Amino acid sequence: MTNLKKIKNPLLYAGLGMALLSQAAYAQKSSSIADQLQLTWQVKDGQNIRKNPVSTIILKNTGKSAIQLNDWSLWFNFIRSIDPDKVDNRFAIDHRNGDLFQVSFKKNNFLLNAQDTIHIDFTTTGLVNYTDGPIGLYIKNSKTGLSTDIRNYTAVKTAPQSEAEKNNYWSYKYDLNQLTKGVEAQRIIPLPSHININDNTKFNVATGTKIFVASEFSSEGNFLTDFLNKYTGIKLSPSSAKEDGIVIVKANDLKPESYRLNIDAKGIHIEASDKAGAFYAIQSLKSLINHQQWIKTTKSIALPHASIEDSPRYGYRGFMLDAARNFHSKAEVLRILDLMAAYKLNKFHFHFIDDEGWRLEIPSLPELTAVGANRTANFEDGKGIQPAYGSGATAKAHQFYTVADYIEILQYAQARHIDVIPEVETPGHARAAIKAMRARYAHYTKAGDKQKAEEFLLDDADDKSVYNSAQNWNDNVMNPALPSTYHFLSKVVDEIKAIHEKAGVPLKMIDLGGDETPSGVWEKSPKILAFMKENNISNVLDVWPLYIAKINQLVQSKDLTMSGWEEMGMRNKGKGMEVNAELGKSGIHLNVWNNLPGQGQEDLAYRLANAGYKVVYTSAANNYLDMSWDRDFADPGHSWVGTVNLNRTYSFSPENFFINLRKDDTGKDLVKEAYTNKEQLTAEGKKNLLGIKGALWAEKVSTDQRLEEMIFPRLIAIADRAWAQEQAWEKGNAYDEATYRKSYTAFIKKLGEDELKKLDIINGGYTYRLPKLGIKKEGNQLYINTDYPGFKVYYTENGSTPTLKSKEVNGTIPFQVGKKYLFKVFDAKGRSGDVIAY
Structure with missing residues (x-):
């Protein structure tokens, strides 16, 4: 509304x-x-x-x-x-x-x-x-x-x-869930560069413990003080001198975002060269404190003596949230930012504009939200857009971020050392904007003001081109031949930049999308034909690279960097999309998602980085969090990438993608062409690989509960891969699965036994995905495990729904033919998963 x-x-x-x-x-x-x-x-x-x-x-x-x-x-x-x-x-x-x-x-x-x-x-x-x-x-x-x-x-x-299919599935899950025996949980997520822990000696933090914070790190010190007070009940005593207790000071010999954290008999000593480094040291300290100590009645916390020196592997550690397909409130965005900060993610790619919704107030163009954020069954009147992805018949109120909302998000992110990168989709995925500007055109045409009517028009009414987008739209692409298209983009970028200035958070980068422009587009547009003649272009396919170059110049003229999806760095010369080396040194940053195993583009991120583009590896095969976890019909999510479980997310090797690429998501062997004779990163290409990012597309994510279930815990694995240094199993040409399994086991034990318990506490609790079962029958025994440890499983043998009063799974269960076994996973707060019948 x-x-x-x-x-x-x-x-x-x-x-x-x-x-x-x-x-x-x-x-x-x-x-x-x-x-x-x-x-x-x-x-x-x-x-x-x-x-x-x-x-x-x-x-x-x-x-x-x-x-x-x-x-x-x-x-x-x-x-x-x-x-x-x-x-x-x-x-x-x-x-x-x-x-x-x-x-x-x-x-x-x-x-x-x-x-x-x-x-x-x-x-x-x-x-x-x-x-x-x-x-x-x-x-x-x-x-x-x-x-x-x-x-x-x-x-x-x-x-x-x-029944055989079901049992085979549960057996497959059981084998997948098996962890390496004898491996201890890693102590901190994400894994630090260097860490030594001595559990035999402790330092106690208690109410009255002194804290000294260098003036430049005062806000970071407040985060630590507030955390201890809120979650443990411990109240620190500020000190003006460096004495025993907690000391946070500046050290000029450390790189940006890096820190040293030492715990000994004198207390906790943190050094960092910048605010972000001090902040991340505090997040590591929080991770080191066990969830059992996160209770308000704690009198003191015994911390093991430790020596940690830490730096991030990548400067770009990101998450993209789609709030266009289905809207998510400002309050939920702030909740997501809190957990991003806790796990040292520092880039929030805010995708709030797409075919199905325009979700940011642009004061000078009110039609964008009046029409573009109004999904209604009455869309034929031009005052709204059609229902999509479950929005229903009736327009919902406040389905966009006001200027005040966006300012609050920007300032909240900045305080947590997170850069917000807004995305304005162009030229495709632009239907909400096109319809809004068409409504504006109709209004001013009726009023007799032709100049205003055409000022921001995005489509050519005489365009008879026939196309079908990836999401089945036939009218969702801006027209690059219209000067009003560039005027519109310039106006929107200026207004977003002004909001950032008002927030005190200067805009440095803006994403202009550039993905999934369908074949057939622009072919029968009179305006495009004239544009081609004017620019001496004979093939409509050549409109694309020219458009990308023009909008890049527009963005750079505003002292900003343009980012976009991989297609911005590609062009079609008649045989499909290929790397466009001509724009490689143009300063465009690319989010590269397409590496689907067995489909021929497995090395695309490397080819683009080697060609000079700054690349953020947004691996769809590993890091698309809207994908279903596995092939259980009751498991929500998309599937066009395949399935993306926690193991697949954690196994992503950004600089050596082919090291463990041997099977598809069903366990079948891939053709050798998926991982042989592929382009590897050059030394220059490696410099251009800025980092990695997870992404959540919201077509199937209409509630905050579903959002959190899809994001967590997989985003925590992405955070670990983005921060932790390159692991031994990632290197070379031969994949050492045993070494990988040890690394994964250490991570997943820390995750399930400690970190997720903290997510039950933070901000009143998050509805992360509860683990699902693996069940294997051997002889007359049933063996049970879960996707990650730390959760209780209850069962019945008579077909009744398990409750907390039912039998708890401890070890194996005797199996008897004729009995109906039902299982259910519960967390510490009593939240439960689906009932599983065996």
């Missing part, structure tokens, strides 16, 4: 407000119809879910009166394709745009009687898990054009599977 107080010309959007009010009024009248409908989606029995299965939507009328369905249609978002020719002839299922589908009831006098059901069967492309199912369902009346959300809807989380 639009915040009219933020709009300079509120009369412009009075119609939008009235439309929303009218819809709300109608919804009250028609909600009884929606309330009568109970909808369920499931995969039909006997289907192979990987090979174009048949699924069904079941409509049940739970009311006492019949519903006449001919005046209604059912709408939903669906991320897969539907074959319109394989639908029951009583219905039609039409793809409208993006992920939006419409079900029409074709039969005359289509009555759904009280307590009756109807099944709508349809064939889809392969499914991986229940989050592939329809979401955001609503009904719409064809006569009035108004709509109501369906509230009673369930996507069944199980799929057809034989």
Whole structure:
């Protein structure tokens, strides 16, 4: 819903407000119809879910009166394709745009009687898990054009599977979860460069312990003081002299972000050359303190004597959050920033603009949020954009960040030594902006002001090009031939830069996207044809590198660095995208994601870095956190990359990607071409590899709970790989799996037995992903383990749901044929995972 107080010309959007009010009024009248409908989606029995299965939507009328369905249609978002020719002839299922589908009831006098059901069967492309199912369902009346959300809807989380398939899966999980015996947990996450611990001698921190902090590190000292007070109850005593206790001072011989941390009989001594280094030393100290000491009744904390000298492997240690596809509040962003800081991540790539939403207030262009952040079933009127990724029929309020919100985020991040890098998608993924500027055009055209109408226009109305984007849009690409496109980008960049200045956090880098511009775009645009003639271009494919060069010059003219996705450093000469060496020294920073095993681009990050581009390795195969953890139908997430579990995330070797690249995510051997005869990093290319980043795309992430489940604990593994120095198993040409397993075991023990327990405490607790089970039957015994240790498993033998009062798994379980074993994982707070049947 639009915040009219933020709009300079509120009369412009009075119609939008009235439309929303009218819809709300109608919804009250028609909600009884929606309330009568109970909808369920499931995969039909006997289907192979990987090979174009048949699924069904079941409509049940739970009311006492019949519903006449001919005046209604059912709408939903669906991320897969539907074959319109394989639908029951009583219905039609039409793809409208993006992920939006419409079900029409074709039969005359289509009555759904009280307590009756109807099944709508349809064939889809392969499914991986229940989050592939329809979401955001609503009904719409064809006569009035108004709509109501369906509230009673369930996507069944199980799929057809034989007992043998289930048991093989749980056995596979058990083997995957096995850790190396005799390996102790690492003491700090992320792993320091050099660390020596002596557990035989301790220093006690207690209320009254003195703390001296050099003046330049006062804010960092406050973080430590506040932490101890809030989470342990210990109150330190400030001191003006360096004495026994805690001392935080400057040392000029250390690199940026580096620190020394020593604990001995005299106390805790921290040295750093800059604020970030002092801050990271404090995060290491927090990690060293066991979660059992994070209780307010602690009288003192006994810390082992230690000597730590630490520097980050990479200067860029990042996380990208997509808040465009599904919006996440300012409060949730701040929660994410807190944990990024705790694990020494220092770059927050803020993706708040895409096809499905514009989420940042731009004061001089209020249409961007009035239209672009307003997803509604009434999108045909041009005052909003269509529902996407489960948003439903009714526009939600405050689905964007105000200037004040963004300033608070910037300042909060800066205090935690995190740089915010905003992303404005261009030229593709720009549908929300295009529709908003088209609405602006319509308004000023009606007012007779042609100059204002065309000032920020982003599309050519006469463009007859036919294309289909990766997310199935046919109208989501800006037109590079329009001067107004560059005027728009200049205006938006200027306003974002001004917000940063107002926050006291100067903008240094802005990301302009550049990814997934589909084939076929611009081919039949009169404006593009004229543009090509003007620039002596004979092939429409050559518009792309020219556009990238122009927007890079625009950004650099504002004393900023432009970053973008890998396509910015590539071009198509007629045989597919290849590295564009001509722009290699242009100063563009690239986020390189495409390294999918077996698909031919495994070495793309290295080829771009070797060509001179500054590269942030955003490995989709390891670090895309919206991917499903594994191939359990009940496990949420995408699957086009494959599955990305914690092991796969931790095993990422940024400078030697091929070292352990031998199998795909199902365990099958890859073809040798996936890891042989590939370009390696040159010495110069290695200098251009700035760091690594995790990314969370939000198509399937509509709640804060789901967001945290998908991010954590995998982001902690990314943080460890970004900070810790190159490990022994990463080096050379031969992969030493035994050495890797020891490293992974040490990490995962610290994670499960200590760090995740802290996530139960910080900020009231985070809903990180609970571990899932591995189950292996040997003889008449069941062996049980979990994705990571530190969690209790309870079970029953009679088919009842396990509770905290059920039997706890301790060692093996005797197996008896005929009994139904149900298992459930619980954390220390009583939160539980899915019920697992064996």
